[in-house]
Amino acid sequence: MSANPEVSEHRTSTADLPQAETYYCSFCLRPSDEVEKLVAGHGRIFICDECVATCNDYILTGTSARPPRAPLEEAPTERLLSLLKPIEDTVEGKSNQLQSVVEMLRSRRVSWARIGQALGISRQAAWERFS
Ligand SMILES: [Zn+2]
Incomplete structure (x- = not known):
């Protein structure tokens, strides 16, 4: 199993x-x-x-025994500040993955038009965003 989470298969633990x-x-x-x-x-x-x-509870019973989380609007400022880095990491990780998949498609000679169509953007917008 790879130590790099960006290329790992599922079931990777923090170890x-x-x-x-x-x-x-x-x-x-x-x-x-x-x-x-x-x-x-x-x-x-x-x-x-x-x-x-929580997911297993829901899948097995259709409900979760865990209490729902309070809405973010009710979270203390320090809690909101503590969420910024994890959210940024998640977005950045998905952005890097998106770029990688687009590069794979380009290496397979898939056109910018098809990539743009898959993303719901124009060929030009896809090229400007990913090239
Ligand atoms: Zn969690």
Whole structure:
């Protein structure tokens, strides 16, 4: 299994990731040092063990025993500030993944028109954004 979460398959735990970085659950946005395990998806997307448990509850029973989170509008300022880095990391990871997939498509000689069409943007906009 690769140590690089951007190319890893699912089932990567934080033990498999470079320890110098902090990773965040893409669902609850908690950092890796506050959760027991993180499962890596593609493009720096992670899910923690507690969010997996919540998903399992929902899949098995159609509901979750866990209380819903308070709306962000009600969160203290410090909590909102603490969310900025995890959100930025998630967005940046997906952006890098998007760029990589576009580059793969271009290496396969897929046209900017087809890439733009898949994204719902013009050929020109796709070229300007990704070339
Ligand atoms: Zn989580």
